[in-house]
Amino acid sequence: MLIPLVPQGGEHDNVIKIKDAKAGKTFPWRLEYNCPVHEHWNIVHTGMLIPECRQVYICPDNCLRGVIMTAQEMGALDRISSVMPDEREISGGSLEAITIEGVTDVLHKVKKRPRAVQLFPVCTHHLLGCDMRYIEDEIEKRFPDIDFMECFMDPVCQKLTTTPEQRQRFQMMKVLADHPQDEDLSSVTMLGENLRVQESDLTQLLAQEGLELRQVQDCRTYDEYLSLGASFLWLTRSPLSAYGLKKAADLAGRRSLYMPAAIRADEIEAQEKALLEQVYLARGMKEEEAAGRAAERAAVVREKEEERTQELCRETLHAVGDLPVYLDYVGIPRPLGFARFLLEHGFRVQRVIADGISPEEAEDLSFVQAHYPDLEVMSSQAPASLYERERMNIREKMLAIGPKAAYFTGSPYFVNVIEQDGATGFLGVQHILRLMQQAVLQPKNNEIVTGKGLGLPGVWEVSR
Numbered sequence: 001m002l003i004p005l006v007p008q009g010g011e012h013d014n015v016i017k018i019k020d021a022k023a024g025k026t027f028p029w030r031l032e033y034n035c036p037v038h039e040h041w042n043i044v045h046t047g048m049l050i051p052e053c054r055q056v057y058i059c060p061d062n063c064l065r066g067v068i069m070t071a072q073e074m075g076a077l078d079r080i081s082s083v084m085p086d087e088r089e090i091s092g093g094s095l096e097a098i099t100i101e102g103v104t105d106v107l108h109k110v111k112k113r114p115r116a117v118q119l120f121p122v123c124t125h126h127l128l129g130c131d132m133r134y135i136e137d138e139i140e141k142r143f144p145d146i147d148f149m150e151c152f153m154d155p156v157c158q159k160l161t162t163t164p165e166q167r168q169r170f171q172m173m174k175v176l177a178d179h180p181q182d183e184d185l186s187s188v189t190m191l192g193e194n195l196r197v198q199e200s201d202l203t204q205l206l207a208q209e210g211l212e213l214r215q216v217q218d219c220r221t222y223d224e225y226l227s228l229g230a231s232f233l234w235l236t237r238s239p240l241s242a243y244g245l246k247k248a249a250d251l252a253g254r255r256s257l258y259m260p261a262a263i264r265a266d267e268i269e270a271q272e273k274a275l276l277e278q279v280y281l282a283r284g285m286k287e288e289e290a291a292g293r294a295a296e297r298a299a300v301v302r303e304k305e306e307e308r309t310q311e312l313c314r315e316t317l318h319a320v321g322d323l324p325v326y327l328d329y330v331g332i333p334r335p336l337g338f339a340r341f342l343l344e345h346g347f348r349v350q351r352v353i354a355d356g357i358s359p360e361e362a363e364d365l366s367f368v369q370a371h372y373p374d375l376e377v378m379s380s381q382a383p384a385s386l387y388e389r390e391r392m393n394i395r396e397k398m399l400a401i402g403p404k405a406a407y408f409t410g411s412p413y414f415v416n417v418i419e420q421d422g423a424t425g426f427l428g429v430q431h432i433l434r435l436m437q438q439a440v441l442q443p444k445n446n447e448i449v450t451g452k453g454l455g456l457p458g459v460w461e462v463s464r
Contacts, residue, residue: 014382015351019373023365026356032381039403039454040330040418041194043153043168044070047118048079049194050172052222054114056106057153058083058099059122060090067120067153073452079114081106085124096130100138107143115222116147116175118168123156147175162243170244176229177252185282187212189231191248192241194419195455201272201301201425202235202259209279229254232282235275237261237424239333239358255282260360261420261428263337265306268425273298305426309433313345316433320347320440324398326409328353328380331402331417332432336361336368338401341429343372351376353404380404399440401432403449412443418454 014027044067047055057067061084071080083102085095099121107117119139125132132150140148149171153164169192176191188211190197196217197203206213219225234249234256236242242258249256255278262268276294281287325347329335336357339349354377357365368375379385388408399413400406406414415435423431 014384014388015376015378017373018352018365018375018377019369021357021365021369021377023357023359023362026354026377027379027382031383033383033386035380035385035404035407036450037330037380037403037407038452039416039449041453041456042070043067043120043151043164044076044080045074045453045456046165046168046194047151047172048074048076049216050116050118050222050225051219052114053079053116053118053149054110055080055118055120056083056103057081057120057122058085058102059120059124059153060084060086063122063153070452074456078111081110090124090128095125095128096135099125099130099135103139104142107146114146116149117143118149118151118171120151120153122152123154126154126156147178149175163240165240166243169238169241170248173234173241173244173248174251176226177248179226179229180252181227181230183232183254184230185232186210187214187231188233188235188279189214189228190235190237191216191228192236192238192245193422194238195422197237197422197424199421199423199427199431201268201305201427202275204427205272205275205297205301206279209276211279233257233278235259237333238419239360259424261333261424263334263341263429264364265302265309265426269298269302272301272425301426305430309426309430312430312433316436317346319437320399322348323413323440324396325349326351326353326398326400326405326411328400328402328404329355330404330419331415332420334358334361334364335402337364338432339375340364340368340372343368343375349375351378351405353378353380353402353408355379355381378408380408399436401436401439403454406446406449410446412446413439414444414446414449415439416444416448416454 057064064082064084071077083099083106085098089095089098121132136150151168151171173191188206190213196215203213214228214231216225229252232255234245234254236245237259239260245258246256257275257278259271262271273294276297277290280290280293325342327335327339332338335352335354339352342349389410392409397413398409398411400409400411401415403416420428421431
C-alpha cells in the first residue's frame, strides 16, 4: 500500500513567514526529503583534498554505494577502499575484529601505500557500542608509518552531536598539529575550505602586509600539506570548520581566527580589524598599538570598498529590476544576511531556502523580522517541498541564487555557486552582485544543479 507523503501540520508547513521563524531548529525534525541537488561537497569530496591520502569506509554495501559512486564520479576510485561487514558479522559481536582485520587487509593490498588514511566507521559502530579507541589504537600500532584521521560517517547522530563534516575537518587540521614545525611568520594558512578563497579582501590585505596566503588547493604532496601547519595564523570561513579550528590550532601552538562569509559592512570591518590585529601582535606590536593600527587599516578598506559595493549594487538592481529573488544556504553561507542586504537595497527578495537559521545570524533575523516580516523561509528537507516545483509559476521570470533555489524555482536564471564561490569580504559581495547581473542576461540549463561537487575537477587534478 502506498502511503501519501503528507507531513504533519498540513500540506504546506515547509514554508513559514520570517516573523514566525526562530534561530536554530527553525523547522521540526520529521521525515525528510532529499532533493536532487548535489553541487555542495560531501565528506568524500572534502577528504580528497589531501594528497596521498586514502579513505577507508567500514559499512554495509547499502550505505557504501553513495560514497563509492562519488569517488567514481571524481575519477578517484584508486583512493578509496571499503570493508563491508555482513549481517552475521554485525549481529554476532565481531564488528570490532572485522573492522581491524578488514582495514589491515585493505592496506596490505593497495598498490601504493598511503601517507595518510581517513578512517570512516559508521552509525553501526555507535549503535553496537564498539570500542573505537581500541580499534583505532590497534590499527595505528600495525601501521605506525601512516597518519590515521579518525573520521565518522554517522548520519544518525548528526543532528544531536558533532556532524561527520565537523569531525572530518577537525581531523584534517589536527594532523598538522601532530607534525610540529617551526613557526613561519611570513605566511597565513586557510584551512577547512572546500573551495579556494578568492575575490576576497582577505587576500589583498595579507598581500599588502607581505604575507602569503597558503591553501590546501596548492598542495601536490602530503609533505606540502603538512607544511601548511607552519604558518603563524590559521583561518577558516566555514562554520563546519570553526568547530575544530581553535582546538587544532591550540594543539599546534598557533593563532586562529574564524572569519565567516559576512555581508554587513560593520561585520566585515570588524573581521578585517581582528585579522590585522593578529598579524601585528605576531610581529611583537603591543596590544593597544596593534588594535589602533588594525582599526585604522580596516576603516580605510571599508571606506574604499563600501562605496564601490553600493555603486555595483545600484547597477545590479537596474539589471534585475523587480524580478522575484530566491536564495539558498548552499550558495550563500549567510543567506539571511544576504537577503537583508538585498532587501535594504530595493531588491524583491521573496524567499530564503534554509533548513534552519544559524544563531550567527541572530542580528539579521531580528532586523528582517522587524522590517520585512513577510519574507518567506522554506525548508528544502520538508516532504511538502517535493511538490514545490509544481506549485511554482516558473513561467514568471525570477532570479535564483544558489543551486537549491534554482532547483525549487525551476528558473533558468540563476547564480550557480556554492559557499559564495570562495569569495569573502566586500570583494566577495561584489563578486556575487556581478554574477547576479550575468544570471539575468544568460539563462542556463536548470538541470546542471543535480551534478555532484561544483568546481571539483580542477581541485581534484591538483590534489591527486
